[in-house]
Amino acid sequence: MKITKVETSKIDKVDFSNLPFGSVFTDHMVICDYKNGQWSEPYIKPYSELTLQPSARVFHYGQAVFEGMKAYKDSDGKIWMFRPEDNFIRINKSAARLAMPELPKEYFFQSLEALLKLESDWIKPGKGNSLYIRPFMIASDPMIAASPGEEYKFIIICSPAQSYYAGKVKVMIAQKYSRAADGGVGFAKAAGNYASQFYPTNLAKQKGFQQVIWTDANTHQFLEEAGTMNIFFRIGDKLITAPTNDRILDGVTRKSVLQIAQDKGIDCEVRPVKVAEIIEAAENNNLLEVFGTGTAAVISEVSAVGFKDKVYDLPTLDNDYASIIKNAIFEIQYNEADDPYGWRYAVD
Ligand SMILES: Cc1ncc(COP(=O)(O)O)c(C=O)c1O
Known part of the structure; x- marks a missing residue:
């Protein structure tokens, strides 16, 4: 070359x-x-x-x-x-x-x-x-x-x-704007997907949030992605994330998080996640963690979720799933632990 x-x-x-x-x-x-x-x-x-x-x-x-x-x-x-x-x-x-x-x-x-x-x-x-x-x-x-x-x-x-996001983020659930639609390009890393997020994200910022949780374009009833990350919810001891489809990016971090969580014995569910279910869990103090996953920050923890005019604060936990999983991924990435999955790629 x-x-x-x-x-x-x-x-x-x-x-x-x-x-x-x-x-x-x-x-x-x-x-x-x-x-x-x-x-x-x-x-x-x-x-x-x-x-x-x-x-x-x-x-x-x-x-x-x-x-x-x-x-x-x-x-x-x-x-x-x-x-x-x-x-x-x-x-x-x-x-x-x-x-x-x-x-x-x-x-x-x-x-x-x-x-x-x-x-x-x-x-x-x-x-x-x-x-x-x-x-x-x-x-x-x-x-x-x-x-x-x-x-x-x-x-x-x-x-x-260095790390992308400093600290935890406050996220707002989208009710009007959408990031992707059925049959569109949501699954692709197409530049235009990002340009179209800036305006609704700016509106969320004006209300004190850093990111938007995108919902499905048809009904706004299902939670899909957070900003430029995939998103996970912990209700009780269960970790839930939406399945990928033509609206959602098939994140490398998302599938790594799922694999590690399962191997650590965490009960994981990959299924559509309803806004109503998450709000109900938050109201019952059962929504213990929400985090985004992506290459830039690996895992970005959410401190509060905004929906309509309410803000739901999340608890601070010891031994939270986000930290356990993030650490396990870091150890593989920095060659500090075995890599049973063959994810590490040596540049010799
Ligand atoms: C829209 C969107 N979702 C999710 C992700 C996470 O993907 P990955 O884990 O492959 O970085 C990204 C990119 O980082 C993204 O742009």
Whole structure:
């Protein structure tokens, strides 16, 4: 693979103790171009601006998909990833839904590994430190016809990260706005899914909440996702989450949490979760935990749930499921425990 390195790294100018999420980028990026019906070999070059014509289709029709994954460093300085194959499969599923070409597996992994080795100094050891990896694909050809592009760019950029959310979050159950609908693109990591969340999330923020719990678009009676995370509810000793469908992203963390919870003997149910059931449990003091799951924060605990004009505060527990499961996932990610599932992926 062709690799053009920066003359001088900017790493010395970065304050690793103060890293707002997604604000600092490493020295290099991967680029892979699609033209005339095929992908050309990926290459690595210094992180820099892209040159696209204003007519590039991505600007007009939002043909853009992405992934979010992380690399971790253990105390011996070895680099690991967590279930990257799932991200590869998912970006191609997203691409197919947006009529974009699928990327060959070897290009995804070769370029990812080469980039991570090059950026090794940016991956700091220690739990909570990681390198957030953002692979994405855009339609780049200059043509404003409302039809699928003929040229695309697959790009990978990286951003050093500490944990995403500081502390617990207050979430509000959506009653009017929706994130996804049946037959739509909710299951895909399509850029437009995120743009459409900003306005309702801003409204929730004005009311003192940090995130929205999205409900099904038809009835608003079923709880589906929280912000950009999957969501779990603990009623009594039971852990409940909604099944994935074409409205819900099939989160890598969600399925890892389910597996670990089951193996720890926690009673798990994967089934539609009714708003009424959760409110009733909260009113009876039986709603013990609510947490979101996603690559950025692994598990993000909820302190309070807002519904209509009421706010339901959740208790603070010792030995809560969220902390037990989060710790077990961290130990696998940072190579501090056995990995019976084969989730850890070594970058040698
Ligand atoms: C809408 C949405 N749901 C859930 C998730 C969690 O997915 P994962 O655990 O694969 O990061 C994400 C992404 O992080 C997301 O964007």
